[in-house]
Amino acid sequence: MSAQPQKQPNRPGGEETPESADSGQVKGNPQxxxxxxxxxxxxxxxxxxxxxxxxxxxxxxxxxxxx
Amino acid sequence: MDRRIYGVETEFGLIHRPASDQLPGRGLPPDELARYLFRPVVEFGRSSNIFIPNGSRLYLDVGSHPEYATAECDDLIDLIASDRAGEMIMHHLALAAEQRIAADGFTGQVYVLKNNVDSAGNSYGSHENYLIPRTTHFRRLSGILLPFLITRQIIAGAGRVVPGDEETPPHFAFSQRADHMWEGISSATTRSRPIINTRDEPHADAATHRRLHVIVGDSNMSSTTSLLRYGSTDLVLRMIEAGVPVGDFELENPIGAIRQISHDLTGQARVRIRGGEEMTAVQIQRGLLERIQRFVAEQGDHHEHVGQVLELWERALTAVETGEHHLIDTEIDWAIKKRLVDEVAAQRGLAMGHPRLEQLDMAYHDVHPERGLFHLLVRRRRAQEILTEAKVEEALITPPSTRAAVRGEFLSTARAFGAETTVDWVHHKLIDRPLEAVMVKDPFPVRDERVESLLDKLGDRSTQLRELSIQERSQRAVSLALSDKYALAAQAEPAEPPVI
Structure with missing residues (x-):
C-alpha cells in the first residue's frame, strides 16, 4: 500500500548516495x-x-x- | 472502537488589506469584516451560527473568528474532505465580502488564513474531537495521550517562522500552537488553554460515550499531514481502549516540553519522563509507534489507510532524527513550508527574521486556491494531495454517512417546505411542532425513523419536492454549501436576491 515514493533514509555523514547528491553539489548538469x-x-x-x-x-x- | 466518530473545528484568521494606493495602513476592523464575511450566512440561515445542509456548523466565534466545525465523520478521508470544504466555504464568503466591500466604496482584498497565530501573538485553534467509550479510564488515557500529543508536532506540525525577540533569534519551529498551550488537562479553553479539554459534552449517549476534545493541534493545510495527524491519534486511542500496555512516557513538565520540542528542529531536545530518564520527542514517538505496529500486526488494519499512516509516521520520524527533511517535504506541512522558506531565503538572500519569510508562513495558510501558497505548491507538485476536487465538492453539499445525514436531510427538507427549525448536534426541532422534537443520540446511523415521520408531516416529499442539480444550486448562492438541496416541485422558484 505504499503509493509514496520510496526514499532511502541516509544518516548525515553518510556520503554514499550519488544520485541524491542534488542542489549545490553538481552544478552544471541538465537536471x-x-x-x-x-x-x-x-x-x-x-x-x-x-x-x-x-x-x-x-x-x-x-x-x-x-x- | 473500530468505528469512531471524528470531527474538527477550525478557527480562521481574517484580514482586509486595502489597495495600497488608497487608505494607507489598516483595513476594516475585525468585527466589521466578520460581519461582511458572514452576511451570506445570515441571509441563508438568519443567524451567524448555523448548521448547513452538509451537516456541518458555520459560525462566528469569540473574537470575531469565522469558524467551521465539520459534521460527524466516521472515515478519515471524509473528515479531511469536510475540513477542506470548510476552507472552500470561507474562500467563497471572502470573494462575496470583497464584492460587497467594493460596492460600499472601499477597495482591497480579503484574506482568510487557516493558521493559528497572528503577528501580535494571538492564537486560535484547530480542535479535534474523538468519540471514545465511556468505559475508557480517563486517567490512564491522559497519561498515555498527553506525551503522544506533546510530541505529535514533529510529525504533524504546520511549521512556523518565529520572529526573534530579546532572548531568541528568529528561527523555524515545528508548531504554530505549541507556545500557546498553558496546561495539560483542564475544562477551560479560552482562559487557560489545555492540551486535552475535559469539557464533557458527548453529543451522544452519555452513558456509553464521551467526547475527547483535543485543542493542541496546528491547523493543517496538507491532506497527507492531516491523515497522519488523525490516523495516528486514532491508533493510539485504539490501543488505549484495547487495554494494551503502551509504556510509560508521562512527562514531568508537559508545557515546558511542548515548547522545547517545538523550537528544536534537530529533534535532539531532551525532555524528562516523570521519575525517570530524559528522552527526545523522536524516542517517545518511536516507542509509541513500535507498540502500535505490533498491535496492528496482531489485530489487523481496521481501515484502509492504516498502512499509509504507519509508513508516513515512520518516515517522518526518520526525517527528523536524521535531519533528512526531504524524506517528507511534500507530505508534512512543516517540512513543505520549511523547504519553501529555506529556498526563498537562499535565492533572494534574505536572513531569518526578514518579514518576507514571515509573510510566506502566513500566505502558506491562505485558503484562496490561486493566491494561497500551499495550493500553489500543490499545483507545482511540491506538495502531495489525496483529496480530489470531486470529493471536496461533494463534501460541500453532502453530509458524511453518519448522523450528519439525518441532520442534513432534516434541514434541507424543512427549508424546502418553508418550515422553521432549530437543530444542534443531537436535536431536530420544527418550530411549529416543538413537542415533537427528536433527539438522536446515536451518532452513527444515517437514518432515524422518528425524524422521517416528523418530516412526513410537512408534506409528501416524493411528489412535492424536486432535487436541484449542482448547476441550479451554484447559480443561486455565494457558495454551493449555502444552497438549497430541494425546491417545491410544481412551483416556479422566486429569484434569489441580488448579491449586494
Missing part, C-alpha cells in the same frame, strides 16, 4: 539547471501573489484571540 529554472519560476509566481510590502502585511495581520 540541476532544470531545477534552478523551476525554482526561479516558482519564486516569480510567489512574487505575483504576495502583497509587495511584506512588513505592512505581517504587521497588519492582527486578530482578536480565539479559543
Amino acid at each position: 540541476s539547471a532544470e531545477r534552478a529554472q523551476e525554482l526561479d519560476s516558482l519564486l516569480d509566481e510567489i512574487d505575483t501573489v504576495l502583497e509587495a510590502n511584506a512588513e505592512e502585511f505581517v504587521k497588519g495581520f492582527v486578530q482578536k484571540g480565539g479559543q
Whole structure:
C-alpha cells in the first residue's frame, strides 16, 4: 500500500548516495539547471501573489484571540 | 472502537488589506469584516451560527473568528474532505465580502488564513474531537495521550517562522500552537488553554460515550499531514481502549516540553519522563509507534489507510532524527513550508527574521486556491494531495454517512417546505411542532425513523419536492454549501436576491 515514493533514509555523514547528491553539489548538469529554472519560476509566481510590502502585511495581520 | 466518530473545528484568521494606493495602513476592523464575511450566512440561515445542509456548523466565534466545525465523520478521508470544504466555504464568503466591500466604496482584498497565530501573538485553534467509550479510564488515557500529543508536532506540525525577540533569534519551529498551550488537562479553553479539554459534552449517549476534545493541534493545510495527524491519534486511542500496555512516557513538565520540542528542529531536545530518564520527542514517538505496529500486526488494519499512516509516521520520524527533511517535504506541512522558506531565503538572500519569510508562513495558510501558497505548491507538485476536487465538492453539499445525514436531510427538507427549525448536534426541532422534537443520540446511523415521520408531516416529499442539480444550486448562492438541496416541485422558484 505504499503509493509514496520510496526514499532511502541516509544518516548525515553518510556520503554514499550519488544520485541524491542534488542542489549545490553538481552544478552544471541538465537536471540541476532544470531545477534552478523551476525554482526561479516558482519564486516569480510567489512574487505575483504576495502583497509587495511584506512588513505592512505581517504587521497588519492582527486578530482578536480565539479559543 | 473500530468505528469512531471524528470531527474538527477550525478557527480562521481574517484580514482586509486595502489597495495600497488608497487608505494607507489598516483595513476594516475585525468585527466589521466578520460581519461582511458572514452576511451570506445570515441571509441563508438568519443567524451567524448555523448548521448547513452538509451537516456541518458555520459560525462566528469569540473574537470575531469565522469558524467551521465539520459534521460527524466516521472515515478519515471524509473528515479531511469536510475540513477542506470548510476552507472552500470561507474562500467563497471572502470573494462575496470583497464584492460587497467594493460596492460600499472601499477597495482591497480579503484574506482568510487557516493558521493559528497572528503577528501580535494571538492564537486560535484547530480542535479535534474523538468519540471514545465511556468505559475508557480517563486517567490512564491522559497519561498515555498527553506525551503522544506533546510530541505529535514533529510529525504533524504546520511549521512556523518565529520572529526573534530579546532572548531568541528568529528561527523555524515545528508548531504554530505549541507556545500557546498553558496546561495539560483542564475544562477551560479560552482562559487557560489545555492540551486535552475535559469539557464533557458527548453529543451522544452519555452513558456509553464521551467526547475527547483535543485543542493542541496546528491547523493543517496538507491532506497527507492531516491523515497522519488523525490516523495516528486514532491508533493510539485504539490501543488505549484495547487495554494494551503502551509504556510509560508521562512527562514531568508537559508545557515546558511542548515548547522545547517545538523550537528544536534537530529533534535532539531532551525532555524528562516523570521519575525517570530524559528522552527526545523522536524516542517517545518511536516507542509509541513500535507498540502500535505490533498491535496492528496482531489485530489487523481496521481501515484502509492504516498502512499509509504507519509508513508516513515512520518516515517522518526518520526525517527528523536524521535531519533528512526531504524524506517528507511534500507530505508534512512543516517540512513543505520549511523547504519553501529555506529556498526563498537562499535565492533572494534574505536572513531569518526578514518579514518576507514571515509573510510566506502566513500566505502558506491562505485558503484562496490561486493566491494561497500551499495550493500553489500543490499545483507545482511540491506538495502531495489525496483529496480530489470531486470529493471536496461533494463534501460541500453532502453530509458524511453518519448522523450528519439525518441532520442534513432534516434541514434541507424543512427549508424546502418553508418550515422553521432549530437543530444542534443531537436535536431536530420544527418550530411549529416543538413537542415533537427528536433527539438522536446515536451518532452513527444515517437514518432515524422518528425524524422521517416528523418530516412526513410537512408534506409528501416524493411528489412535492424536486432535487436541484449542482448547476441550479451554484447559480443561486455565494457558495454551493449555502444552497438549497430541494425546491417545491410544481412551483416556479422566486429569484434569489441580488448579491449586494
